[in-house]
Amino acid sequence: MEIHPFWHGYPELRKRLAKVNQVIHSHIRIKDQNIKGIINDVINSGGKLLRPAYAILCSEIGPEQDEDKAIAIAAALETLHIATLVHDDVIDQAETRRGNATLHELYDNKFAIYAGDYLFSVCFSIMSSYADSLSTISYNTRSMEKILSGELEQLHSRFQPPTSVKNYLSRISGKTAHLFALSCYIGAVESKASRQIARRAWNMGHYIGMAYQITDDILDYLGDGEKMGKPVMADAKQGIYTLPLIYTMQYDKNAVTAILDKEEPLTNNDINQLMNLINQAQGIEKAQNIARRYTNKALQQLNKLPDGDYKDTLYQLTQQLLKRTT
Known part of the structure; x- marks a missing residue:
């Protein structure tokens, strides 16, 4: 498959990411060729491959x-990521992902859930073949727990008043x-770095992930719907209230609540009113400041x-992520 254009400025890394996709595909061992093709299409759906990078x-x-x-x-880490996205789309009932119809939209929820489960198993199949120790697999298992608990927290908080920056940061963590x-x-760890150095790498990755998700949430308000592969303010329409709207709630709780507490779905007029309030509260600018701090x-x-x-390369890549528009 064609590697995302994001990597055109990183030719050596681009070659390695192409090999990552090859490894993932080589571990898709399904006899039914139609189902195998569907899973391969999900893998080829155009992700940036940031985590494997x-x-x-x-x-x-x-x-x-x-x-x-x-x-x-x-490859194992990217497979884990894809699996969580498949399940995430079922939970959110998202119609599109990266401009393409989601798996559950093309088939049904049961198919998508089993496909996500299968990809989880592929992740551990790859990891068990190459990791030097069980500690790496153990970290991967605990991380899956952490990721899925974050998804459950997001599901539980849908359509709840967006009042706490702390809760939001905990969820995206x-x-x-x-x-x-x-x-x-x-x-x-797998390159035999010391425990202290590995911990610094962990902390770096955590801060990068925080900045990345905050920036991603900001783009939900500012981004081009066609480039983002989903409608603008899709999260708010699904009851997922992120940092710009949380800051706006703190600025004018009554005005925001009056819009969000309606029983019917948000209209275009509601979205326009929310955007006006967000601009007045400088919600986007405040969120951007938090993203810069994490960066x-x-x-x-x-x-x-x-x-x-x-x-x-790490420095250039991390700076570029904060400035992205898709």
Whole structure:
């Protein structure tokens, strides 16, 4: 498959990410060719492969570097990510993902759930073949628990008043940041980096994931619907209230509540009113400031990692993520 255009400026990393996809496809062992084709289409659906990219880059931190193992572990992490997205779409009843119809829309919820479960099993199949120790698999298992608990928290909080920045940050820590942290950590551990260095890689990944999700949520308000692959303010329409709207709720609770407490779905007029309130409250600017703070924290951790060519790529990539428009 064609690697996302995001990586055109990183030719060497782009080649490795192509190998990541090859490893994933090689582990899809389903006799029914129609079902196998459907699963392969999900894998080829156009993701940026950010988590495997961070795993590969962090595999250069330690003194022992094995490219084949790094690519395989990156493939396992990406498979885990895809599996969570398939389940996430079922929970949210999302109609599209990256501009394409979601699996449950094309087939049904049961099919999508089993497909996601199958991808979870593929993740552990790849990981068990290449990880040096059970501790890596154990970290992966605990991370799956953390990610899924974050999804459950988001599901439970849907259509609840968006009042707490702390709760929002806790939710995205499990939902998104944990897998970024895991990717950086496992890359470092499997290259035999010291415990202290691996912990710094974990912290860096956590901060990157926090900044990434906040930026992603901001784009839900600002982004081009066609480029994003989903309608603008899709999260708010689904009752998922993110940082710009939380800040707006703190600014004018009565006005926001009057719109969100309606029993019927949000109309275009409701969306326009919310956007006006968000602009008045500077909700987007405040959220962007938080994303910058997390990015700066990530770069501080990056600066403490051992020297190497990988650091320049990590720095450039992390800065680019905050500035993205899709």
